[in-house]
Amino acid sequence: xxxxxxxxxxxxxxxxxxxxxxxxxxxxxxxxxxxxxxxxxxxxxxxxxxxxxxxxxxxxxxxxxxxxxxxxxxxxxxxxxxxxxxxxxxxxxxxxxxxxxxxxxxxxxxxxxxxxxxxxxxxxxxxxxxxxxxxxxxxxxxxxxxxxxxxxxxxxxxxxxxxxxxxxxxxxxxxxxxxxxxxxxxxxxxxxxxxxxxxxxxxxxxxxxxxxxxxxxxxxxxxxxxxxxxxxxxxxxxxxxxxxxxxxxxxxxxxxxxxxxxxxxxxxxxxxxxxxxxxxxxxxxxxxxxxxxxxxxxxxxxxxxxxxxxxxxxxxxxxxxxxxxxxxxxxxxxxxxxxxxxxxxxxxxxxxxxxxxxxxxxxxxxxxxxxxxxxxxxxxxxxxxxxxxxxxxxxxxxxxxxxxxxxxxxxxxxxxxxxxxxxxxxxxxxxxxxxxxxxxxxxxxxxxxxxxxxxxxxxxxxxxxxxxxxxxxxxxxxxxxxxxxxxxxxxxxxxxxxxxxxxxxxxxxxxxxxxxxxxxxxxxxxxxxxxxxxxxxxxxxxxxxxxxx
DNA sequence: ACCCAGTCT
DNA sequence: CGACCAGACTGGGTC
Numbered sequence: 139x140x141x142x143x144x145x146x147x148x149x150x151x152x153x154x155x156x157x158x159x160x161x162x163x164x165x166x167x168x169x170x171x172x173x174x175x176x177x178x179x180x181x182x183x184x185x186x187x188x189x190x191x192x193x194x195x196x197x198x199x200x201x202x203x204x205x206x207x208x209x210x211x212x213x214x215x216x217x218x219x220x221x222x223x224x225x226x227x228x229x230x231x232x233x234x235x236x237x238x239x240x241x242x243x244x245x246x247x248x249x250x251x252x253x254x255x256x257x258x259x260x261x262x263x264x265x266x267x268x269x270x271x272x273x274x275x276x277x278x279x280x281x282x283x284x285x286x287x288x289x290x291x292x293x294x295x296x297x298x299x300x301x302x303x304x305x306x307x308x309x310x311x312x313x314x315x316x317x318x319x320x321x322x323x324x325x326x327x328x329x330x331x332x333x334x335x336x337x338x339x340x341x342x343x344x345x346x347x348x349x350x351x352x353x354x355x356x357x358x359x360x361x362x363x364x365x366x367x368x369x370x371x372x373x374x375x376x377x378x379x380x381x382x383x384x385x386x387x388x389x390x391x392x393x394x395x396x397x398x399x400x401x402x403x404x405x406x407x408x409x410x411x412x413x414x415x416x417x418x419x420x421x422x423x424x425x426x427x428x429x430x431x432x433x434x435x436x437x438x439x440x441x442x443x444x445x446x447x448x449x450x451x452x453x454x455x456x457x458x459x460x461x462x463x464x465x466x467x468x469x470x471x472x473x474x475x476x477x478x479x480x481x482x483x484x485x486x487x488x489x490x491x492x493x494x495x496x497x498x499x500x501x502x503x504x505x506x507x508x509x510x511x512x513x514x515x516x517x518x519x520x521x522x523x524x525x526x527x528x529x530x531x532x533x534x535x536x537x538x539x540x541x542x543x544x545x546x547x548x549x550x551x552x553x554x555x556x557x558x559x560x561x562x563x564x565x566x567x568x569x570x571x572x573x574x575x576x577x578x579x580x581x582x583x584x585x586x587x588x589x590x591x592x593x594x595x596x597x598x599x600x601x602x603x604x605x606x607x608x609x610x611x612x613x614x615x616x617x618x619x620x621x622x623x624x625x626x627x628x629x630x631x632x633x634x635x636x637x638x639x640x641x642x643x644x645x646x647x648x649x650x651x652x653x654x655x656x657x658x659x660x661x662x663x664x665x666x667x668x669x670x671x672x673x674x675x676x677x678x679x680x681x682x683x684x685x686x687x
Numbered sequence: 688a689c690c691c692a693g694t695c696t
Numbered sequence: 697c698g699a700c701c702a703g704a705c706t707g708g709g710t711c
Contacts, residue, residue: 358709359691377692400693403707430703432696439705442694468696515702589700597702601696635696635703 178207309418476539516593547595
């Protein structure tokens with residue numbers, strides 16, 4: 139018997155819990171009002187007794203107190219995330235309204251100042267929660283195949299939301315003193331939060347003099363470009379990759395300045411003050427906004443943590459990181475969704491690119507990688523070059539699959555991930571542009587927009603399915619860790635698209651490593667069945683994130 | 688508000 | 697011949 143628990147705001151208190159049998163819909167106990175103090179223990183009790191799927195509008199505000207009290211929820215259904223998925227999915231049997239994920243969370247406390255502005259409904263009353271859930275169930279396709287896929291996607295997305303909350307609470311172990319020392323060494327003493335740090339200011343001075351432009355602000359692309367022209371450098375922009383081509387000592391100084399300036403502005407003292415507390419970095423993960431289903435992060439730029447700063451991501455004595463990433467995840471996903479047997483065969487090796495080398499289809503591993511990425515991103519260079527030709531010959535089924543996705547998008551159609559996440563439809567402006575053939579320029583713009591949409595849909599089918607695999611992988615890992623009884627000591631602390639970082643006691647790391655590999659195998663089977671292609675993961679154990687590669 | 692540049696996958 | 701080429705967030709400059 140499976141149970142389902144609706145979690146709603148109690149207008150007269152804190153929370154209402156409505157526990158039912160999933161299939162009959164009958165109440166398993168009277169609807170229970172719970173105050174904030176008792177909330178974690180009541181939820182923990184129900185979790186132990188019934189292990190229900192917890193239905194809530196959002197993880198906010200419920201998960202914070204639960205996690206603080208060490209309560210683990212195995213299963214969830216996060217309505218706002220499910221709503222977005224069902225709204226977009228071409229598999230849905232009924233059209234559902236979108237949910238505005240940006241909408242600020244309303245306080246449950248009635249506004250104490252002015253009753254006039256107290257909303258009559260928070261959108262989180264028990265009846266609203268149940269109604270929303272039922273309409274979502276109705277939108278699941280009758281056909282069990284697609285129905286199970288969408289249901290799996292909703293469950294995976296929901297457990298992802300729980301994991302995001304757990305990671306936010308746990309934080310990423312950060313060597314703050316080491317970080318400060320690194321800043322002092324490269325930027326000089328901290329004198330003020332305004333203006334440049336001493337060593338950076340000196341470098342700016344030195345550049346201005348060397349380029350013969352007194353007062354130059356090297357942080358201004360316009361000023362810097364003019365100064366470089368004046369000094370005789372023929373560049374069209376001040377992008378680092380363009381400047382690097384010049385190979386000139388003065389340019390090297392410019393590049394050095396840019397590097398320091400970036401460190402100071404994005405990971406300087408102010409960043410540490412704001413984001414690192416008690417030796418841990420607490421970013422905020424944002425789900426449901428990226429169309430492909432990948433996560434975003436707001437605050438601290440968690441998903442763009444530069445490699446150059448990862449040396450200060452360290453565990454305390456006694457703990458270690460276990461860092462796992464899906465090896466060549468996207469090509470393997472492409473092999474699975476296109477059912478390209480040859481590409482799946484290449485994927486039997488831990489290093490998929492090695493197969494291309496062994497078959498003498500490419501001159502180097504890097505060529506293999508670039509060619510494959512180009513196929514997935516939609517670059518013309520990949521398919522038209524020598525490597526692209528080799529890939530097309532070797533993996534015609536996979537190539538046809540991405541070409542088909544591109545063609546659909548280019549014509550204004552939509553595509554979906556393996557589990558049924560739909561891409562956004564072509565917008566009004568795009569459609570209007572396709573009809574405007576008044577002159578050559580607008581036609582060119584329309585063609586360019588059409589190709590851009592083709593590249594987007596081509597990439598979408600792979601990226602969105604890769605995101606699903608990663609969610610399911612994380613979900614299995616979380617489950618296995620809980621089953622092993624390690625939840626309290628072994629925590630997921632970071633996630634970047636296809637890479638997961640755990641922190642655990644050093645002695646547990648080898649066992650955790652096996653659990654992560656097993657979870658990856660399960661993820662493949664959960665999505666693609668017993669005949670799933672291989673999804674090898676590389677796992678490194680280190681107390682320093684920079685060294686875990 | 689938008690551009691530019693840099694960071695990650 | 698050369699431009700074509702995925703998804704994000706952040707900070708500083710510019711208008």
